[in-house]
Amino acid sequence: xxxxxxAAVLAAVGVVLVLLGVASATLWxxxxxxxxxxxxxxxxxxxxxxxxxxxxDPVTVRVTAPDDAPVVLAVGRDTDVLGWVGTDPWTRVxxxxxxxxxxxSAGGEGAAAGVASSTAAEPSAGTDAAAPAPAxxxxxxxxxVTQVSGTGSAELVxxxxxxxxxxxxxxxxxxxxPTLSLSWPRVVTTPWLWPLVTAGALLxxxxxxxxxxxxxxxxxxxxxxVTTGAVPVATDPHGVATVPSRRALRAAEQAxxxxxxxxxxxxxxxxxxxxxxxxxxxxxxxxxxxPVGAVPQQPGDDAARxxxxxxxxxxxxxxxxxxxxxGAAVDATGVDAPRVHGDGVLGRAPGGRPSADPEDLxxxxxxxxxxxxxxxxxxxxxxxxxAAAPAPxxxxxxxLVERLRSALGRAQPTAAGTDGTGAAPGAGTRAPxxxxxxxxxxxxxxDVPVVPPRWSGPTPGAGRPGGWVPEVTEAQDPAxxxxxxxxxxxxxxxxxxxxxxxxxxxxxxxxAAAATRGxxxxxxxxxxEGARQEGPPAVADRPAEDERGESR
Amino acid sequence: MTARPQxxxxxxxxxxxxxxxxxxxxxxxxxxxxxPEAPAAPAVAPAALTAGQVDxxxxxxxxxxxxxxxxxxxxxxxxxxxxxALAVRTAEYVRQTATAxxxxxxVLPTRAQSVVVPATTTWPRTQLVVTEQPADxxxxxxxxxxxxxxxxxxxxxxxxxxxxxxQLPAVASxxxxxxxxxxxxxxxxxxxxxxxxxxxxxxxxxxASAAAPAFAADAFRDGLRTAREQTAASVxxxxxxxxxxxxxxxxxxxxxxxxxxxxxxxxTTTTTTLTVSQGSLTLDPTEAALSGxxxxxxxLVYTYQDVLAFHVPAAGSSDPVRLLAAEHxxxxxxxx
Numbered sequence: 001x002x003x004x005x006x007a008a009v010l011a012a013v014g015v016v017l018v019l020l021g022v023a024s025a026t027l028w029x030x031x032x033x034x035x036x037x038x039x040x041x042x043x044x045x046x047x048x049x050x051x052x053x054x055x056x057d058p059v060t061v062r063v064t065a066p067d068d069a070p071v072v073l074a075v076g077r078d079t080d081v082l083g084w085v086g087t088d089p090w091t092r093v094x095x096x097x098x099x100x101x102x103x104x105s106a107g108g109e110g111a112a113a114g115v116a117s118s119t120a121a122e123p124s125a126g127t128d129a130a131a132p133a134p135a136x137x138x139x140x141x142x143x144x145v146t147q148v149s150g151t152g153s154a155e156l157v158x159x160x161x162x163x164x165x166x167x168x169x170x171x172x173x174x175x176x177x178p179t180l181s182l183s184w185p186r187v188v189t190t191p192w193l194w195p196l197v198t199a200g201a202l203l204x205x206x207x208x209x210x211x212x213x214x215x216x217x218x219x220x221x222x223x224x225x226v227t228t229g230a231v232p233v234a235t236d237p238h239g240v241a242t243v244p245s246r247r248a249l250r251a252a253e254q255a256x257x258x259x260x261x262x263x264x265x266x267x268x269x270x271x272x273x274x275x276x277x278x279x280x281x282x283x284x285x286x287x288x289x290x291p292v293g294a295v296p297q298q299p300g301d302d303a304a305r306x307x308x309x310x311x312x313x314x315x316x317x318x319x320x321x322x323x324x325x326x327g328a329a330v331d332a333t334g335v336d337a338p339r340v341h342g343d344g345v346l347g348r349a350p351g352g353r354p355s356a357d358p359e360d361l362x363x364x365x366x367x368x369x370x371x372x373x374x375x376x377x378x379x380x381x382x383x384x385x386x387a388a389a390p391a392p393x394x395x396x397x398x399x400l401v402e403r404l405r406s407a408l409g410r411a412q413p414t415a416a417g418t419d420g421t422g423a424a425p426g427a428g429t430r431a432p433x434x435x436x437x438x439x440x441x442x443x444x445x446x447d448v449p450v451v452p453p454r455w456s457g458p459t460p461g462a463g464r465p466g467g468w469v470p471e472v473t474e475a476q477d478p479a480x481x482x483x484x485x486x487x488x489x490x491x492x493x494x495x496x497x498x499x500x501x502x503x504x505x506x507x508x509x510x511x512a513a514a515a516t517r518g519x520x521x522x523x524x525x526x527x528x529e530g531a532r533q534e535g536p537p538a539v540a541d542r543p544a545e546d547e548r549g550e551s552r
Numbered sequence: 553m554t555a556r557p558q559x560x561x562x563x564x565x566x567x568x569x570x571x572x573x574x575x576x577x578x579x580x581x582x583x584x585x586x587x588p589e590a591p592a593a594p595a596v597a598p599a600a601l602t603a604g605q606v607d608x609x610x611x612x613x614x615x616x617x618x619x620x621x622x623x624x625x626x627x628x629x630x631x632x633x634x635x636x637a638l639a640v641r642t643a644e645y646v647r648q649t650a651t652a653x654x655x656x657x658x659v660l661p662t663r664a665q666s667v668v669v670p671a672t673t674t675w676p677r678t679q680l681v682v683t684e685q686p687a688d689x690x691x692x693x694x695x696x697x698x699x700x701x702x703x704x705x706x707x708x709x710x711x712x713x714x715x716x717x718x719q720l721p722a723v724a725s726x727x728x729x730x731x732x733x734x735x736x737x738x739x740x741x742x743x744x745x746x747x748x749x750x751x752x753x754x755x756x757x758x759x760a761s762a763a764a765p766a767f768a769a770d771a772f773r774d775g776l777r778t779a780r781e782q783t784a785a786s787v788x789x790x791x792x793x794x795x796x797x798x799x800x801x802x803x804x805x806x807x808x809x810x811x812x813x814x815x816x817x818x819x820t821t822t823t824t825t826l827t828v829s830q831g832s833l834t835l836d837p838t839e840a841a842l843s844g845x846x847x848x849x850x851x852l853v854y855t856y857q858d859v860l861a862f863h864v865p866a867a868g869s870s871d872p873v874r875l876l877a878a879e880h881x882x883x884x885x886x887x888x
Contacts, residue, residue, distance in 0.1 A: 002561075006565075009563075009565060009566035009569065012566060013566065013569040048588055048590065049588070049590035049591065050588030050589045050590035050591065051588040053588070053589070054586045054587065054588040054589065055586055077598065077673075078593075079597075079673035079674075080600075080673075080702065083673070083674070083675065083702035084702040084703055086702065086703070094588070095585075095587055095588045096585045096586065096587075097585075098585070099585065136703065138703075140705070141702075141703065141705065142601070142605055142608065142609050142699065142705050142706050143605075143702065145602060145604070145605070163591065164591065164594075164598065165590060165591050165593060
C-alpha cells in the first residue's frame with residue numbers, strides 16, 4: 001500500500017538530487033574568477049607567503065585608495081618585502097575569510113617576529129623612529145621584482161613563480177587606507193554534478209520501477225475485487241433468471257426464424273426432391289412442356305418470357321420452333337442420356353466424344369457447366385437450339401444478344417426472386433426466360449445464374465453459380481457431348497442423333513435410371529431440378545463470347 | 553487506518569531524505585576555502601637580486617651618472633652614487649670644470665659583463681659588477697653597488713679598474729648568488745678587514761711591511777710608489793713628500809668565490825702630504841679649485857680614496873692575496 005507513496009517520495013528525492021546536482025554546477029557554481037577584497041587599516045598591506053598563489057594563476061591584484069591617493073603595488077621576496085616594511089605598522093593578509101573576503105591581521109612585532117631578527121639587525125633603526133609619521137613609499141625600490149604605481153588605483157598581474165616566497169606589498173602614501181582585491185582565475189570543478197544527477201536519476205528510476213510494480217500489483221488487486229464483485233453480480237439470481245430467459249427466447253425466435261427461412265431451402269430439398277421424382281418423371285414430359293408450359297406456369301416470368309420468347313423466336317424463329325418441339329422431347333431424354341454417358345453406361349455417343357471431353361472439360365469446365373447443361377437441359381435444347389441457331393447466324397446475334405440482354409436485365413431480377421421461391425417450377429419457367437435470351441438453353445432455373453455470370457455478369461445470383469459451378473462441371477463429365485463447338489452442331493446434330501438414341505434409351509433409363517439418379521443427385525446437392533439445369537453450355541458460351549467480342 | 557501512520561512515516565522519510573540531499577548538495581557547493589600554501593623558506597639565502605633587478609639598477613645608475621656628468625653636479629648623483637664613488641666623482645667634476653672640460657670624469661660603463669650577486673636576506677648588501685670594456689679601451693671597471701638598508705636603493709659605492717693581467721676568480725652564478733662573508737670570518741687566509749689593514753700597511757711601508765709577503769706584487773702598489781717618487785722628485789727642492797694609507801674599516805665586503813676564497817672589496821684612504829720647506833707651491837687649476845687657493849706655502853695635502861678589490865684565498869691556502877682592481881681617486885686637496 002505504501003509502495004506508491006514511497007515511490008513518489010523516492011522520485012521526489014531523486015528529482016531533488018538531480019536538481020541539486022544541476023544547481024551545484026550552475027546556480028551555485030563558483031565564479032570563474034575568485035575575487036576577494038580587504039581593506040587595510042594601515043597604509044601598508046602585505047600578503048602572507050602563498051596568498052598570492054592560493055586561488056590560481058595568475059593573480060590579478062588591484063588596490064584602491066580614497067581621494068586618488070598614490071598607491072603602489074609591489075611584489076618581492078618575502079625577506080625583501082618584510083625587510084622593507086621593517087617595523088612600520090602593516091596589515092597582514094593571511095588568506096581568505098570567505099569566498100569574497102580576505103582575512104587580515106595586524107602585522108608587526110608579534111606577527112613578524114620571525115622577521116624581527118633581520119629587521120632588528122638593520123641599521124635603519126634610526127629612520128624607523130621617524131618613519132611612522134610619513135607614509136613610506138615603496139615605489140622605486142630595487143627590491144621589487146615587479147611594481148605598479150598609480151593614483152587612486154593600481155592593478156598588477158602576477159603569474160605564479162617557479163619558486164620562492166613572494167609577497168605583495170600594497171601601500172598608499174595618502175591618508176586613507178588602501179583596499180586590496182585579489183582575483184584568481186579558477187578552474188571551477190563541479191564534483192557534485194554527476195554524482196548527484198546519477199544518484200537522482202537512479203532514485204527516479206527505482207521509484208518508477210517501484211511505482212510500476214505497485215501499479216501492477218494494484219491492478220491485480222483491482223482485478224480481483226472486480227472479478228469477485230462481478231461474480232456475485234453475475235450470479236445474482238435475478239440477473240441470471242432474466243438473462244437466460246431472454247436469450248432463450250431470442251434463441252428460440254432465431255431458431256424459429258432460421259427454421260422458417262431455411263425450411264424452404266433445406267426443407268425444400270426433401271420436399272422438392274420428393275416431388276422431384278414425380279416431377280422428374282414428368283420432367284421429360286414436363287420438360288417438353290417447359291418451353292411451352294413455362295410460360296403459363298410462371299406468370300412473373302411471363303414478362304421475361306414474353307419478351308424473351310418473342311425475341312428469341314423472333315430472331316431465331318425457325319430453329320427455335322423447329323428444334324424446340326423436337327429438341328424438347330429429345331432433349332428431355334437427351335438430358336439424361338449424357339449423364340448416363342457420364343456414368344459410362346452409355347458409352348456410345350458420349351463415348352465417342354469423351355475423348356475430346358476431358359480436354360473440353362478442362363476448357364469448358366466453367367463453360368462446361370453451362371455447356372454440359374446443354375445436353376442435360378433437354379428442355380433447354382429447345383432454348384439451345386435457338387441459341388445455337390443464332391450461333392450459325394452469328395451476324396444476327398448482336399441484335400439477339402442485345403435483346404436477350406435487355407430481356408435478362410428485366411427478367412433476371414424476377415428470375416432471381418423466383419429462384420428462391422419456386423424451385424422446380426421456377427427452374428422450368430426460368431429456363432425459358434433466361435435461357436431463351438441467353439441462349440440458354442440453360443434454361444433451368446438454377447442454371448440461369450450460372451450462365452448469366454458468363455453472360456451479363458454476376459447479377460443473377462452470384463452466390464449460387466459458384467455453388468453450382470462444381471455441379472455443372474461434374475455434370476459436364478457426362479456432358480462431354482456438349483462441346484463448346486459442338487453445341488451448335490450438337491444442338492442440331494446431337495440433338496438429332498441423340499434424340500433418336502435417347503428416345504429409346506431415354507425412356508428406359510431416364511425414366512428409371514435417370515430419374516432415380518437425378519433424384520439422388522439432386523438430393524445430394526439439395527437441388528430441385530438442378531439436374532435439368534445443367535444445360536446451356538456450349539451455346540451459352542459461344543453467345544457469350546460472341547457477345548463480348550461484338551458488343552465490346 | 554494504518555495508512556495514515558504509514559503516510560506520516562513516508563513523509564518523515566521523505567523529509568529526511570530531502571534534508572540529506574540538500575545537505576549533500578550544499579556541502580558540495582561549499583568546497584573548502586583555499587588556504588595559502590607557503591613555499592618552504594629556502595635553507596640557503598637566495599640571490600638578493602634577480603638579473604632583472606641588476607639590469608634595472610645598472611640602467612638607473614647609468615641614467616644618474618649621465619645626468620650628473622652632464623650637469624657636473626654631484627647632487628644629481630645622490631640617488632645612485634655614494635661613498636668614495638661620489639667623492640671621487642665630485643672631485644672629477646671639479647677637475648673637469650677647472651680644466652674647462654679637458655679632463656673628463658672617469659668613464660663608467662654600466663653594462664655588466666658579469667655580476668657577483670650576494671646571497672643574503674639582510675642588509676647592507678653589496679653586489680659587484682664587472683663592466684664591459686669602455687670604448688677607449690681602458691681597463692674594465694668593477695662597480696661596487698651597495699644597498700645599506702632595505703628602503704635604500706643600490707648605489708654606486710665605488711669603482712675600481714681591473715689591473716692588467718689579472719684573472720678574476722670564478723664565482724657563483726648571479727642566479728645562485730655568492731655567499732656573503734663577514735668581515736672577520738676565519739674562512740679565509742686573511743679576514744677581510746685584515747686584508748685592507750695589511751695592504752694599507754704594505755702600501756705605506758712597501759716591502760718593509762710585515763704583511764708584504766702575504767700579498768702578491770701588483771701594479772697598483774708599484775704605480776703608487778712610482779707616483780710618489782716622481783712627486784718627491786719634482787718637489788724635492790722645496791718640499792718633502794710623505795704618504796700614508798689607512799684602511800677604512802667600514803664597507804669591507806667579502807663575497808665568496810667558488811674556490812672557497814672570497815673577493816674582498818674595501819676602501820683605503822691615502823694621504824699624500826707635501827711639506828713645503830721653502831718658498832711656495834703653485835697649484836694647478838684643479839688643485840686650486842679643490843683646495844680653494846692657488847698656492848700653498850706650508851703644506852699641501854692630497855687625499856685619495858682607494859677602492860680595492862682583492863682575491864683572498866681560502867684559509868689554509870698558501871696563495872698570496874692578490875689585488876684584482878683598484879682605483880686611486882683624489883678627492884680633496886688642501887693646503888696652507
